[in-house]
Amino acid sequence: MARPFRRYSAGARWYDVLSGERWVYRAGRVAGIGLMDLQAGDVVLDLGCGTGLNFPLLRRAVGEAGHIVGVDRSADMLAVARARARREGWSNVTFVEADAAELDVDGLRARIGAATGRATADAVLTTYALSVMRDGAAEAWRRAVALVRPGGILAVVDMQPPTGRWRILAPLARLACALGGADIHARPWRLVARDAAPGSVREAAVRGGHIVAAVGRSPGEVAPTARS
Ligand SMILES: C[S@@+](CC[C@H](N)C(=O)[O-])C[C@H]1O[C@@H](n2cnc3c(N)ncnc32)[C@H](O)[C@@H]1O
Numbered sequence: 001m002a003r004p005f006r007r008y009s010a011g012a013r014w015y016d017v018l019s020g021e022r023w024v025y026r027a028g029r030v031a032g033i034g035l036m037d038l039q040a041g042d043v044v045l046d047l048g049c050g051t052g053l054n055f056p057l058l059r060r061a062v063g064e065a066g067h068i069v070g071v072d073r074s075a076d077m078l079a080v081a082r083a084r085a086r087r088e089g090w091s092n093v094t095f096v097e098a099d100a101a102e103l104d105v106d107g108l109r110a111r112i113g114a115a116t117g118r119a120t121a122d123a124v125l126t127t128y129a130l131s132v133m134r135d136g137a138a139e140a141w142r143r144a145v146a147l148v149r150p151g152g153i154l155a156v157v158d159m160q161p162p163t164g165r166w167r168i169l170a171p172l173a174r175l176a177c178a179l180g181g182a183d184i185h186a187r188p189w190r191l192v193a194r195d196a197a198p199g200s201v202r203e204a205a206v207r208g209g210h211i212v213a214a215v216g217r218s219p220g221e222v223a224p225t226a227r228s
Pocket residue numbers: 005008047048049050051052053054071072073074077098099100101126127128129132133136180
């Protein structure tokens with residue numbers, strides 16, 4: 001775990017330009033956030049938010065009345081995310097520097113309550129982060145899901161080797177994942193299928209199957225407009 005962590009500290013300021021965002025990885029966040037069907041006013045937890053590349057799309061979906069909670073263990077990645085929010089004039093973003101696998105669920109619930117007046121989040125999204133968290137991914141996901149209201153949205157976007165005729169690009173995809181410290185075989189979107197209400201899961205694959213987005217509804221009350 002030590003090497004990926006350094007990668008996301010010293011390298012934080014270069015992440016947006018060197019991560020392949022424009023040509024490859026933006027497509028995954030667009031697909032995943034599109035499937036989430038967020039509503040204005042929603043509270044979204046972005047787990048392993050990094051430099052906040054999801055924030056513009058999330059903010060467009062939840063609006064000024066909504067709230068984004070960005071969790072990351074790298075102070076340097078969060079510094080870039082904070083600068084983005086400052087530049088855009090967004091005041092409805094809460095930043096949490098923490099190891100997601102050791103997230104203080106009650107503490108964060110209290111912070112969400114203080115910021116939004118609600119006890120829970122409407123959605124959790126994690127993009128290209130669970131595959132980097134490796135052994136801590138399942139616990140990080142469990143803690144994040146505990147913060148989402150019944151009927152809320154569970155969303156994972158992550159990577160695998162390209163499929164079909166795009167398999168020819170597998171060495172490139174493996175290199176990108178190795179550079180980012182990600183396990184290309186982790187397939188963490190399976191956690192959505194495991195934890196979401198039966199029949200609620202939708203998936204999309206983009207960039208030759210290299211990126212998979214899975215979105216479902218947390219079990220319980222499945223009314224999308226319900227609030228806790
Ligand atoms: C590949 S980057 C993805 C960042 C962002 N989600 C995106 O889509 O651009 C992985 C992020 O996960 C964060 N990360 C890795 N392990 C973590 C952990 N245990 N807890 C919280 N964040 C972690 C890293 O600091 C990094 O910002």
